[in-house]
Amino acid sequence: MLVFGAVRLDLASPRQQVRVGRVASDEPADPDVADESSQTEQLFRDYAAEVNGLAAGGSRVIVLPA
Numbered sequence: 426m427l428v429f430g431a432v433r434l435d436l437a438s439p440r441q442q443v444r445v446g447r448v449a450s451d452e453p454a455d456p457d458v459a460d461e462s463s464q465t466e467q468l469f470r471d472y473a474a475e476v477n478g479l480a481a482g483g484s485r486v487i488v489l490p491a
Contacts, residue, residue, distance in 0.1 A: 443485050443486060444482075444483045444484045444485055444486075445484060445485070445486045445487070445488065446476075446479030446480075446482070446484035446486070446487045446488070447487070447488045448472050448475045448476060448479070448487065448488070448489050448490065449490060450468065450471075450472075450490060472489060476489075
């Protein structure tokens with residue numbers, strides 16, 4: 426059974442590669458990040474700049490912190 430699955434996966438349609446980018450912050454986790462403040466606005470501007478750079482570099486999927 427294991428051999429059958431390995432062969433089947435190997436014979437599957439041609440593989441596609443997707444470039445993925447990840448945005449992270451060195452700032453400690455902040456439960457109040459959604460509060461309106463200049464710090465929150467700056468954090469979102471920084472994320473947007475990183476996302477733009479990753480997209481310009483070819484990333485098709487970008488993961489943001491939750």
